Amino acid sequence: MFTPGSKLFLGLTGFVLAVSVIYVALVDNSIGGAVALLSVATGTALLAGLTLFNRDGEVAVGDVAAPAGAEPLTSSMWPLVATVGFVGVVAGLLTHPIVFFLGLIALLASGTEWLIQSWSEGASSDKTYNASIRGRMLHPLEFPVLALVGLGVIIVAFSRVMLAVSRDAGAIIFIVAGAAVLFVGSIFALKPSLKKTLVVGICVASAVGVAASGIAAASNGLRADLVEAKEEQHFSHKECGEEVSEHFDHLAEGTISLRSNAVATIELRDGKLTARELGVAKVTQTITFPRSNSATIIFRNKDEKEARLTAFLGTKAVQDGVVEEVLDCTQMIGKDHEQALTFKIAKSSRASDKPYTLTVPGLEGQSIEIMVP
Amino acid sequence: MSTKIRRIVAGVSGLAATAFLAGCAKDAPQDTWQPKGSNAKIIDDLQQPVFAIAGVIGVIVTCAVVYCIIKFRDRGQAMPEQTHGKPALEIGMTILPALILAGVGVFTFRTVFDLSKTSDTQMVVNVTGQQWWWEYDYPAQPELGITQPIITSGQRIIPVGTKVLLRETSRDVIHSYWIPALNGKRDAVPGRVHTLRLDADEPGIYAGQCTEFCGLSHANMRMETVALSKEDFAAWVANQLTNAKSPAEKTLAKEGEGVFLNQCVRCHQVNGLKKVDGTPAIAAPDENVWAGAAPNLTHLMSRNTFAGAAFDLLSKKCRADVWGASSETVGKKYLAGVGEECLNQTDLRRWLRNAPAMKPMYADPAKLTSTNGKYRGMPNLGLTEDDIDKLVAYLSTLK
Incomplete structure (x- = not known):
C-alpha cells in the first residue's frame, strides 16, 4: 500500500x-x-x-x-x-x-x-x-x-599562493595562470574531438596542482612585508594629530563604497572647513549625527597642503579618575583626495561636557560641531 | 449546463464576489488607493492605468483558459490532428506582450525618476528602524524653527505641504518604511542611508507599518505620520525643544520620577531630568539594549501611541475624536496631547507590569547569552503596583 x-x-x-x-x-x-x-x-x-x-x-x-x-x-x-x-x-x-x-x-x-x-x-x-x-x-x-566545493578549494588555495609570494611574482603568476586558463580553454573549445579522459585529466591535474600549491604556500606563511605590517600595526593608524604616517592605505579614497552610508561631506577649501549634509543643499558648520549607529563622513581636501580630519567623540575613563579623549581620524590626504571616516557615537551630545567636533589638526579656528540627538 | 459545472461556476463566482467586496472596507487607513501626497499621487497615476490594463488582460486570459477547458474537455472524442507550431501566432503572442510591457516600462521609469527627485527638499528627518519601533530625529534646521535636533518615536510630525526628505537607516536588521497614503516603501538597511521623499496635502494622521519581516514583533512595528498646519507644526517644534520639568515636591509624580531614575533611565532618556545630586541623568541604552537605543520619552504624552506605535496612549473615545477629526481641527486636537482624562491607563499599566506579555520581544534575562545580556525590546522590570502608580503619574507629566 x-x-x-x-x-x-x-x-x-x-x-x-x-x-x-x-x-x-x-x-x-x-x-x-x-x-x-x-x-x-x-x-x-x-x-x-x-x-x-x-x-x-x-x-x-x-x-x-x-x-x-x-x-x-x-x-x-x-x-x-x-x-x-x-x-x-x-x-x-x-x-x-x-x-x-x-x-x-x-x-x-x-x-x-x-x-x-x-x-x-x-x-x-x-x-x-x-x-x-x-x-x-x-x-x-x-x-x-561539488562545483561550489571545488571552486572554493581552488579560490582559497590560489589566494594562499598570492599572499605567500612577492608582489611582483604575484602579478606574474596571475598573468601566467590567466593566460594558461584562456589558452587551454580555447583548445578545448576549438578541438571538441579531444578525448574526454584527456580533458578530465588536464582539469584534475590543474586543480590538484593549485590545491597542492595552496597547501605549500599556507604552510610557508605570509610574505615578509605582510608579516611585518601585521606585527607593527601599519594600518591601524592611531595618529590623529599633524604627524604623517609612514604606512597607510594610499588608495583608500578609491574604496569609497562607503558613500552609501555617508551622512555628510566635510570639505577643506582655502583654509576653511564646511559641511554639507545628505539631502540638504546649503553648507553648514553643524551636522547632526545618528545616535548609537555607525555612519560615515567623507572628508574632501581641496587645499594644497596635506590634511586629515579628526573627530573628537567625547571622553572615556581608562582607570579610576583618569579620562582620555576619544578620537578618530582619517589619514593625511593631499589635494583633491577623499577619505571616509566611519564611527559611532553611543550617547547623545548631552552626555559630553565638550561638544563633539570635527577638526583639521594644525588649522586653528575651524571646526564642525557634531550634534547627536 | 450540467449540475456539476453549475456548482463550480457558482462557487467561483461566490469567491470572486467575496474577494471583490473585501476591497470595499470603509476604515482602511493603509489603503494604497487613496493618495494624500504628491509622490503618492505620482504612484497612483501609474498604478491606476497599469492595474486597468493588467485587469483587462487578466480577464481576457482567464476567459480564454476557461473557454478552452470547457469547450475542449475530454468527452471521449477522437484525438484531433496533431500539429507543431504556428509561427505567425507565436510571434504575435510574443510581440504584443512585449509592446505592452515596453509601454508600461516607459511610464514606470519616468515615475521612478520623478520619485527620486530630492533637489527641492524643504525639510529633512532621519528615520531609524530598530526592533521593533521607529525613531525620528530632526537635524537642526533653523529656517523651520528647529534650532536644536529633535528626537521622537512612533509618530513622525511634518508640516503640511512641505517636501520632506527621509534619510532612512537601521540599527539592527532590515526594516521597511511605508506610509501608503504618502509614498511607496523604502527599506531601512543597517550601514546604508536610503532617502525617501514625501509630503502631505492636508493635515491628518496617516498610518503605516514595517513591511520587511524583521523578527518576532514585526507585525507590531507600526508608525504614523502626523501632518500639521505650518502654525501647528511650529507649536509642536517649540514644545519639543523644551526640557521636561521636574514634578512638584511631595506629589505622586515626583515619587514616580524617583522610580524612573532607578529603573527606566538605564535605557530611556528624558531631557532635563536630573539625578538626586543635581547632575544630568544620561540614559545608557548602548549598555543595555542590543541595538544601542531606546525611545526618548521627554515628550511621551505629546504622542498618541507608545511601544512602537503598537498601542494607544489615548483612550478609545479620545482616539476616535483625534483620528476622526477634520483636517481643520486635527492639529489642535493632536497638539492637546494626552491629558489625564484621555490617558489609556489600562494599556500603559499592562505595559509597565509586563511589556513582553503585550508585545513579543527578546527580553528574558535568562535567554540573552547571545547578546551579552542585552535586551531586544523592553523587559519585565518586576515593578510593584505601587511603583506603577507612581510611574504613570510621572509619565503623565511628560507633555
Whole structure:
C-alpha cells in the first residue's frame, strides 16, 4: 500500500513530530520553535501524501519492485560517511563548533544519499534504471554542491599562493595562470574531438596542482612585508594629530563604497572647513549625527597642503579618575583626495561636557560641531 | 449546463464576489488607493492605468483558459490532428506582450525618476528602524524653527505641504518604511542611508507599518505620520525643544520620577531630568539594549501611541475624536496631547507590569547569552503596583 517514497516522508513526519514534543517538553516551551518544527512536519506530511497519491512519480513499484530480501544491487559508502559524520558531531560538541558543523553536514549529506540510494534500488530490478532515477533526484543537488566545493578549494588555495609570494611574482603568476586558463580553454573549445579522459585529466591535474600549491604556500606563511605590517600595526593608524604616517592605505579614497552610508561631506577649501549634509543643499558648520549607529563622513581636501580630519567623540575613563579623549581620524590626504571616516557615537551630545567636533589638526579656528540627538 | 459545472461556476463566482467586496472596507487607513501626497499621487497615476490594463488582460486570459477547458474537455472524442507550431501566432503572442510591457516600462521609469527627485527638499528627518519601533530625529534646521535636533518615536510630525526628505537607516536588521497614503516603501538597511521623499496635502494622521519581516514583533512595528498646519507644526517644534520639568515636591509624580531614575533611565532618556545630586541623568541604552537605543520619552504624552506605535496612549473615545477629526481641527486636537482624562491607563499599566506579555520581544534575562545580556525590546522590570502608580503619574507629566 505505501510506496517507498511515502514511507520515507511518513517516517520523517513522525520523527519531526516526536522531536517537536521533546523540544517543547525539554528544551523550550515557547511557541516559536514548536511552530517551526510543526511547519516542517506539515511539509513532510504533504510530501508523503503527494508521493502516495502519485505512486512515487514514475518509479515502478509493486510488481516490478525488487523482491523483499533481495541482495543490494550496489555497494554503498554512505553508512561509513554517516558514521564519520556522527563521530564528528559528538567530537565537535566536546572540541570545536567547526568540527560539529562539519560532522553535521557529513551526517545530513550521507543520510540524504543513503536514503535516496536505498529508495532507488527498491524501484526495480533494473540496475541502470535505478541508477538513472537516483541521478534524477540527486544530480541537481550533487553537481552544484561539488562545483561550489571545488571552486572554493581552488579560490582559497590560489589566494594562499598570492599572499605567500612577492608582489611582483604575484602579478606574474596571475598573468601566467590567466593566460594558461584562456589558452587551454580555447583548445578545448576549438578541438571538441579531444578525448574526454584527456580533458578530465588536464582539469584534475590543474586543480590538484593549485590545491597542492595552496597547501605549500599556507604552510610557508605570509610574505615578509605582510608579516611585518601585521606585527607593527601599519594600518591601524592611531595618529590623529599633524604627524604623517609612514604606512597607510594610499588608495583608500578609491574604496569609497562607503558613500552609501555617508551622512555628510566635510570639505577643506582655502583654509576653511564646511559641511554639507545628505539631502540638504546649503553648507553648514553643524551636522547632526545618528545616535548609537555607525555612519560615515567623507572628508574632501581641496587645499594644497596635506590634511586629515579628526573627530573628537567625547571622553572615556581608562582607570579610576583618569579620562582620555576619544578620537578618530582619517589619514593625511593631499589635494583633491577623499577619505571616509566611519564611527559611532553611543550617547547623545548631552552626555559630553565638550561638544563633539570635527577638526583639521594644525588649522586653528575651524571646526564642525557634531550634534547627536 | 450540467449540475456539476453549475456548482463550480457558482462557487467561483461566490469567491470572486467575496474577494471583490473585501476591497470595499470603509476604515482602511493603509489603503494604497487613496493618495494624500504628491509622490503618492505620482504612484497612483501609474498604478491606476497599469492595474486597468493588467485587469483587462487578466480577464481576457482567464476567459480564454476557461473557454478552452470547457469547450475542449475530454468527452471521449477522437484525438484531433496533431500539429507543431504556428509561427505567425507565436510571434504575435510574443510581440504584443512585449509592446505592452515596453509601454508600461516607459511610464514606470519616468515615475521612478520623478520619485527620486530630492533637489527641492524643504525639510529633512532621519528615520531609524530598530526592533521593533521607529525613531525620528530632526537635524537642526533653523529656517523651520528647529534650532536644536529633535528626537521622537512612533509618530513622525511634518508640516503640511512641505517636501520632506527621509534619510532612512537601521540599527539592527532590515526594516521597511511605508506610509501608503504618502509614498511607496523604502527599506531601512543597517550601514546604508536610503532617502525617501514625501509630503502631505492636508493635515491628518496617516498610518503605516514595517513591511520587511524583521523578527518576532514585526507585525507590531507600526508608525504614523502626523501632518500639521505650518502654525501647528511650529507649536509642536517649540514644545519639543523644551526640557521636561521636574514634578512638584511631595506629589505622586515626583515619587514616580524617583522610580524612573532607578529603573527606566538605564535605557530611556528624558531631557532635563536630573539625578538626586543635581547632575544630568544620561540614559545608557548602548549598555543595555542590543541595538544601542531606546525611545526618548521627554515628550511621551505629546504622542498618541507608545511601544512602537503598537498601542494607544489615548483612550478609545479620545482616539476616535483625534483620528476622526477634520483636517481643520486635527492639529489642535493632536497638539492637546494626552491629558489625564484621555490617558489609556489600562494599556500603559499592562505595559509597565509586563511589556513582553503585550508585545513579543527578546527580553528574558535568562535567554540573552547571545547578546551579552542585552535586551531586544523592553523587559519585565518586576515593578510593584505601587511603583506603577507612581510611574504613570510621572509619565503623565511628560507633555
